[in-house]
Amino acid sequence: MGDPVLKITEKNQNGVCVITLSGDIDAYTAPSFKDAIDKKISAGTFRIVFDFSGVNYISSAAIGVLNAALHTLKANGGAMSIACVNKTVRDTLDVMYFTRKVTVTNSLDTSINEVSAS
Amino acid sequence: MPNTLKVTVTSAQELIKDIRLLATCGRSSFRKYLYEPLFESGWQVEQSSGQNRRKLIERLKKDSADPAFLQTIAPRCKKIIGISMKESLASLGESSIFFLERMQMHIVVASSIEAVEFADLLNRHFAEFRKDNSERSEELFIEAVLEADPDDIKSAYAPVKLGDLNEKIKLDNEIQRLYENIRIASQYYNIPKCRKLLSSYIIRYSDSEDYARDDVEKLIKALNSREHGFEDDLKNTIAIDLYYRITHGVLKGDIYSTITSIRKYGYIFEGDSSAKYFYDIDRLERAFYKIISDKDLWDDLKHKRNGG
Numbered sequence: 001m002g003d004p005v006l007k008i009t010e011k012n013q014n015g016v017c018v019i020t021l022s023g024d025i026d027a028y029t030a031p032s033f034k035d036a037i038d039k040k041i042s043a044g045t046f047r048i049v050f051d052f053s054g055v056n057y058i059s060s061a062a063i064g065v066l067n068a069a070l071h072t073l074k075a076n077g078g079a080m081s082i083a084c085v086n087k088t089v090r091d092t093l094d095v096m097y098f099t100r101k102v103t104v105t106n107s108l109d110t111s112i113n114e115v116s117a118s
Numbered sequence: 119m120p121n122t123l124k125v126t127v128t129s130a131q132e133l134i135k136d137i138r139l140l141a142t143c144g145r146s147s148f149r150k151y152l153y154e155p156l157f158e159s160g161w162q163v164e165q166s167s168g169q170n171r172r173k174l175i176e177r178l179k180k181d182s183a184d185p186a187f188l189q190t191i192a193p194r195c196k197k198i199i200g201i202s203m204k205e206s207l208a209s210l211g212e213s214s215i216f217f218l219e220r221m222q223m224h225i226v227v228a229s230s231i232e233a234v235e236f237a238d239l240l241n242r243h244f245a246e247f248r249k250d251n252s253e254r255s256e257e258l259f260i261e262a263v264l265e266a267d268p269d270d271i272k273s274a275y276a277p278v279k280l281g282d283l284n285e286k287i288k289l290d291n292e293i294q295r296l297y298e299n300i301r302i303a304s305q306y307y308n309i310p311k312c313r314k315l316l317s318s319y320i321i322r323y324s325d326s327e328d329y330a331r332d333d334v335e336k337l338i339k340a341l342n343s344r345e346h347g348f349e350d351d352l353k354n355t356i357a358i359d360l361y362y363r364i365t366h367g368v369l370k371g372d373i374y375s376t377i378t379s380i381r382k383y384g385y386i387f388e389g390d391s392s393a394k395y396f397y398d399i400d401r402l403e404r405a406f407y408k409i410i411s412d413k414d415l416w417d418d419l420k421h422k423r424n425g426g
Contacts, residue, residue, distance in 0.1 A: 026400055026404065027389075027391065027396055027397050027399075027400030028397075028400075030389035030391065031389065031391045033389070034388075034389050057404070057407070059384070059400055059403050059404065059407075060380060060381055060383065060384020060385070060403055061384055061387070061388075061389045061391075061396070061400055062389060063384055063385075064384045064385055064386075064387055064388035064389045064390075065388055065389035067385060067388060068388040068389070071331065087416075088407070088411060088416075091410075091416035092407065094416075095416070096381060096384065096385075097325065
């Protein structure tokens with residue numbers, strides 16, 4: 001098995017930080033995912049949309065990272081949304097109860113609009 | 119020269135976990151990894167008249183409350199273990215766990231020559247068992263999931279539902295009771311009890327929809343400022359407990375316990391790679407999701423989760 005790779009890019013749109021991910025988010029890549037989110041939150045970014053169109057797999061470790069981030073964002077009056085998930089990732093988010101806590105949409109624009117308006 | 123070595127809380131807890139897993143694996147493993155190393159190191163002793171193991175334990179429990187007797191606990195535990203070796207493997211397991219629990223309660227016991235010798239001996243011999251067990255777990259887990267009744271897998275994902283007002287009240291009462299119990303325990307400086315109470319509460323409710331996370335965090339901070347290292351020990355306690363539940367579930371083919379514990383681990387440790395068993399559990403989880411996909415059970419799981 002090669003080195004785990006999770007590609008993370010960021011951009012701003014309508015006052016919302018869009019973090020685009022590509023690869024698997026598991027125990028090996030969750031720490032870099034966590035670092036990326038923590039940096040944004042430390043810099044005062046509290047409205048975040050995750051573009052999951054390139055995510056193939058998500059583990060409970062990664063959902064734990066998202067849950068911690070959601071808690072901090074909400075505590076600071078912010079919001080989070082996840083866009084463009086594939087079926088397996090959506091299924092995992094569902095059975096881990098995470099879709100009860102955060103909105104998951106099929107379109108990046110819809111997620112951005114929701115977070116922007118919240 | 120004072121003895122500066124000591125058996126840490128985490129080390130004692132890991133050894134207890136291993137002894138319990140050994141018991142699940144059967145008599146030959148128990149003999150090989152626990153009885154024989156102690157026997158070869160001369161721990162077994164003949165029972166003198168009037169030295170009933172149970173009575174010795176009861177007496178020791180009473181004496182533990184008196185600081186004057188603290189120095190005597192470790193040698194007496196060693197004697198109890200020695201006597202229990204002649205009785206049965208079950209007695210040996212119980213006595214060993216009893217000693218390891220005392221180490222977590224009293225630093226004097228954890229720093230004793232007997233405790234350090236005991237932990238060192240066990241750690242050396244358990245290393246092989248831990249390695250074998252970790253390697254077997256993934257294989258056994260896949261086997262267990264493949265053979266499991268789909269209803270068992272579905273029920274593992276049934277959430278703690280809090281839509282009902284009674285459930286909400288129950289949870290609120292639970293945290294109130296926890297506060298009260300911890301307040302009492304901390305008044306008596308009973309840090310091991312505080313750790314145990316918090317660990318049980320967090321494991322039970324962390325994945326529920328109304329987990330009193332902020333209150334729990336406040337408690338942990340307060341206890342950590344009182345007892346340096348409390349938070350780290352608590353994290354280790356939770357990880358060891360969940361890993362035990364997962365591994366025990368694997369060995370017993372208890373899919374419900376295994377999956378539930380994996381999910382709880384994810385929520386509690388939030389991607390903290392420094393948490394104990396972080397990568398072991400991730401491996402099992404990946405194998406599990408693959409089987410769910412292969413068996414096309416995602417929709418069934420979701421319907422079960424939604425009460426369908």
